[in-house]
Amino acid sequence: MSSAAIRPSVTVPLVTHRGGCHCRRVRFEVDAPADLEVLDCNCSICRMTGFLHLIVPASRFRLMSGGGELADYTFNTGAAHHLFCRHCGIKSFYVPRSHPDGFDVNARCLDDGSVASLQVSAFDDNDREAATAALAHLSRE
Numbered sequence: 348m349s350s351a352a353i354r355p356s357v358t359v360p361l362v363t364h365r366g367g368c369h370c371r372r373v374r375f376e377v378d379a380p381a382d383l384e385v386l387d388c389n390c391s392i393c394r395m396t397g398f399l400h401l402i403v404p405a406s407r408f409r410l411m412s413g414g415g416e417l418a419d420y421t422f423n424t425g426a427a428h429h430l431f432c433r434h435c436g437i438k439s440f441y442v443p444r445s446h447p448d449g450f451d452v453n454a455r456c457l458d459d460g461s462v463a464s465l466q467v468s469a470f471d472d473n474d475r476e477a478a479t480a481a482l483a484h485l486s487r488e
Contacts, residue, residue, distance in 0.1 A: 359380045359382075360380070361378040361379060362378070362380070362461050363376050363461070364376065364377050364379055364452075364461045365411075365458045365461070366439055366452065366456045367413070367439055367456060368416075368431075368432035368435050368437035368456065369432070370435040372413045372432055372435075373412065373414075373416055373432045373437075374412045374413060375408065375409060375411055375440060375452070376411055377407060377408050377450070377452050378403070378407040378408075379401060379403055379452075381462065381463035381464075382466070383454055383464070383465050383466065385400055385454045385466070385467055386399070386400040386402075386468055386469075388400060389469070389470070392422075392429065398451075398455070399453060399454040399465075399467060400451050400453075400470070401451065401452040401457075402443065402445070402449055402450070402451050403449055404449045405448055408452070416434060417430045417431065417432065417433065418430070418431055424444060427442060427444040428441055428442040430442070437456065438453065439452065439453050440453060440456070
């Protein structure tokens with residue numbers, strides 16, 4: 348029997364984090380733990396933009412304002428929808444290729460006050476399949 352089978356299930360309480368783009372036209376809420384585990388991906392777009400990934404199911408993400416201010420950028424497979432504010436250029440969240448039924452929030456775009464701690468782990472895009480498989484637990488409700 349695996350240790351996971353005998354380990355009791357632990358539910359981590361969620362808090363509502365608020366955030367958005369630089370000009371504040373785009374605003375969102377996301378329910379996630381106060382102690383965040385985020386990813387630092389080494390792919391070209393993430394490396395160039397400094398995106399720190401907080402992946403959540405769609406049910407835990409709410410766009411509060413600015414939907415009409417978003418532009419959509421796709422590349423490579425076209426599966427990911429990189430949404431950015433057409434005014435200030437900030438990509439505060441997007442729909443990731445790895446979790447197309449969820450959202451990926453840039454932890455750097457969260458407002459001050461709700462994040463207790465931030466643990467950053469490397470995500471190796473050069474071995475995307477293995478790295479994605481290892482992170483499947485991040486998008487579960």
